[in-house]
Amino acid sequence: MSRHPSSPLLSPCHAPGELATRAELQALSTKFDDRFANLELRIDARFTKLEDRIDERFTRIDERFTRIDDRFTRVEESIASIAQSLSRLEEKVAHGASKAWVLGGSGGVLLAILGVAWWLLQPYVATMMRIASGSGA
Structure with a gap:
């Protein structure tokens, strides 16, 4: 016995034109609920793994930006020190x-x-x- 393609309420074990019983519909609903719950769990697990990997990558990127920021700070301090030394030299040359x-x-x-x-x-x-x-x- 084949299921009628246009009606989702038909049971696969009934002849075309016969409607499924309430117990069959509840069993089918439970089966779909279980499949969707299982699918939801698998999707959540995959998203959790992806979120963890993305969080780890963003953490590494944040650490890199912190190190780059520290380097720029040291470069700025060095440039300020060089500028101060040059101004002292210019003052000594101008006055001496x-x-x-x-x-x-x-x-x-x-x-x-x-x-x-x-x-x-x-x-x-x-x-x-x-x-x-x-x-x-």
């Missing part, structure tokens, strides 16, 4: 003489001293050279 300037000034002063010494000693050196060459004085 640079090495090249000091060496240039020292060289200029040395040349001036040598020039003055030559100018002062030139008459004596010239006289000594005349005497040494035998031209007499």
Whole structure:
């Protein structure tokens, strides 16, 4: 005996056109309820596993972002320290003489001293050279 395709109330063991009894419908309802409950449990178990995996991944992502944030904080602190050091150096250079300037000034002063010494000693050196060459004085 086949079930009539257009009527869900027909029992598979009845001939077409016969309706199922109340006990058969309750048994069928219980069977569907059990299947749906089992299906619901399986779906819940799968969703729970998926939720746990997703939570674990989000936890790892959160930890990574925390580490990245810590690194950026350290980079910002380093940049601030470098900026502070540069500002101190700029202040020292602006208020003090640079090495090249000091060496240039020292060289200029040395040349001036040598020039003055030559100018002062030139008459004596010239006289000594005349005497040494035998031209007499």
